[in-house]
Amino acid sequence: MIVMKNVYKKYPNGVVASNGIHIEITKGEFVYVVGPSGAGKSTFIKMMYREEVPTSGTIYFNGTDLTKMRSKDVPFLRRQIGVVFQDFKLLPKLNVYENVAYALEVIEETPSAIRKKVTEVLELVGLTQKARMFPNELSGGEQQRVSIARSIVNSPKLVIADEPTGNLDPDTSWEIMKIFERINAHGTTIVMATHNKEIVDTRRNRVIQIEGGLITRDEYEGEYRYEI
Amino acid sequence: MKFRTLKRHVRESFKSLSRNNWMTFASVSAVTVTLLLIGVFFVIMMNLNQLADNIENDVEIKVVADPAADQEAVQKLLKKVKETPGVEEVVHSTRDQELEKMIDSFGDELALYKQSNPLGDALYIKAADPKETAKIAKKIGTYDYTYDVEYGEGKVEKLFNVLKVGRNVGLVLILALLFTAMFLISNTIRLTIVARRTEIEIMKLVGATNSFVRIPFMLEGVWLGIFGAILPMILVTVAYSQLYTVWEARLQNELFHLLNPMPFLLQLNGLLLFIAVFIGVWGSFMSVRKFLKV
Numbered sequence: 310m311i312v313m314k315n316v317y318k319k320y321p322n323g324v325v326a327s328n329g330i331h332i333e334i335t336k337g338e339f340v341y342v343v344g345p346s347g348a349g350k351s352t353f354i355k356m357m358y359r360e361e362v363p364t365s366g367t368i369y370f371n372g373t374d375l376t377k378m379r380s381k382d383v384p385f386l387r388r389q390i391g392v393v394f395q396d397f398k399l400l401p402k403l404n405v406y407e408n409v410a411y412a413l414e415v416i417e418e419t420p421s422a423i424r425k426k427v428t429e430v431l432e433l434v435g436l437t438q439k440a441r442m443f444p445n446e447l448s449g450g451e452q453q454r455v456s457i458a459r460s461i462v463n464s465p466k467l468v469i470a471d472e473p474t475g476n477l478d479p480d481t482s483w484e485i486m487k488i489f490e491r492i493n494a495h496g497t498t499i500v501m502a503t504h505n506k507e508i509v510d511t512r513r514n515r516v517i518q519i520e521g522g523l524i525t526r527d528e529y530e531g532e533y534r535y536e537i
Numbered sequence: 538m539k540f541r542t543l544k545r546h547v548r549e550s551f552k553s554l555s556r557n558n559w560m561t562f563a564s565v566s567a568v569t570v571t572l573l574l575i576g577v578f579f580v581i582m583m584n585l586n587q588l589a590d591n592i593e594n595d596v597e598i599k600v601v602a603d604p605a606a607d608q609e610a611v612q613k614l615l616k617k618v619k620e621t622p623g624v625e626e627v628v629h630s631t632r633d634q635e636l637e638k639m640i641d642s643f644g645d646e647l648a649l650y651k652q653s654n655p656l657g658d659a660l661y662i663k664a665a666d667p668k669e670t671a672k673i674a675k676k677i678g679t680y681d682y683t684y685d686v687e688y689g690e691g692k693v694e695k696l697f698n699v700l701k702v703g704r705n706v707g708l709v710l711i712l713a714l715l716f717t718a719m720f721l722i723s724n725t726i727r728l729t730i731v732a733r734r735t736e737i738e739i740m741k742l743v744g745a746t747n748s749f750v751r752i753p754f755m756l757e758g759v760w761l762g763i764f765g766a767i768l769p770m771i772l773v774t775v776a777y778s779q780l781y782t783v784w785e786a787r788l789q790n791e792l793f794h795l796l797n798p799m800p801f802l803l804q805l806n807g808l809l810l811f812i813a814v815f816i817g818v819w820g821s822f823m824s825v826r827k828f829l830k831v
Binding site: 358360381384385386387388392398399400402411412414415416417419420459463 | 541542553736741745746
């Protein structure tokens with residue numbers, strides 16, 4: 310699904326966030342991306358949905374070279390990828406239902422399809438009762454569930470999560486993990502950057518460790534093993 | 538674009554205006570204040586321009602025919618003057634009519650001259666372009682049977698220079714005011730859009746195309762322009778109509794007349810609405826562009 314070959318990324322301020330990364334992630338995998346802050350985890354995942362473009366090297370998503378993709382084609386790539394952020398990135402003036410429906414409106418879905426899909430996905434994340442509430446009326450865990458609902462509502466092939474439990478308490482983090490596992494069980498690939506040792510060590514999946522812009526460990530059913 | 542999407546954009550643009558009510562209020566106020574200034578300034582400048590036109594059009598050349606010239610010679614001169622390029626209108630006043638005018642002005646003592654009128658026939662000439670007055674006067678001065686040519690030499694040139702400077706200053710001021718308006722309004726809109734850059738970022742990350750992001754913001758710009766233009770248009774229309782009614786009654790026989798409200802107010806309101814909508818759309822377009830590179 311994702312193939313990175315010799316990916317090098319240097320920012321204008323001279324910071325090298327990716328120093329020749331090679332990796333392949335196949336369909337249906339659940340991957341943790343671990344490493345210290347500033348190691349290049351965020352750049353690694355941002356390059357997957359082309360928020361960042363590598364300085365050199367190639368990135369393939371389902372056979373398409375993202376480094377050669379024209380700007381006008383980027384929206385169509387992003388419709389196949391759901392993104393979940395640590396800070397949720399919800400629209401504060403839209404209620405739960407509207408925030409989720411938004412991802413379908415931009416791809417010009419019919420109103421009836423929007424209603425059906427949003428209702429389904431809110432049920433999946435357990436927010437049916439709070440559909441008319443606004444983000445500031447929800448807890449952190451609930452907001453993250455809205456964010457997840459938005460990321461999966463148009464049935465993406467890949468869900469990328471950048472420290473989705475970073476702002477949440479342990480109990481809520483487990484709830485969120487369960488939702489991700491449910492999504493993964495439906496065949497969706499999950500790539501999750503995380504600092505949560507307990508989750509990584511308990512729910513064993515592939516672990517990719519990044520340090521200094523390089524992959525220093527890639528283990529199936531790996532452990533966290535990294536001290537913050 | 539699908540019609541359903543366009544409807545969605547229109548609906549969203551209105552929703553967004555009400556959701557961001559304080560920002561909407563700030564932008565509409567900026568449009569209202571600057572347009573009111575522009576409107577008032579335009580009224581003043583256009584009427585001063587009208588005054589300048591009136592003054593210019595009042596300039597005429599008086600050609601006095603040689604008193605010794607007979608009627609045939611005067612007719613020849615009249616024909617030649619009429620054929621002179623740039624001459625728009627010629628009014629022939631006979632020597633007797635000229636004397637009558639003098640008697641009217643200076644008193645019956647001059648009636649003595651009726652027995653032996655020393656005056657020549659006079660031709661009052663209006664140039665098609667008042668600025669050509671001096672040139673035409675000089676040319677006519679070379680014709681046969683011309684005794685004297687008067688057009689306020691020296692004064693007319695000065696007057697035209699003053700009017701020219703006045704018009705140029707007005708034009709510069711209008712352009713400066715328009716530029717300030719564009720800067721002020723688009724800057725206010727920019728601030729409101731900067732505050733919503735996360736919204737644009739999210740739109741882009743969930744796969745919105747640039748036009749999908751841009752259109753609701755541009756529509757908002759249109760509505761902001763229209764809402765902001767309403768008050769200045771009403772105020773300028775009501776105030777100018779009142780002013781016209783009161784002043785025209787007083788200025789009936791004067792040289793200066795205010796511009797007729799129709800079609801002046803129609804044109805002015807059209808211009809104000811166009812400026813407001815254009816700046817609204819342009820300001821939104823430019824501000825959103827910056828945040829589309831996600």
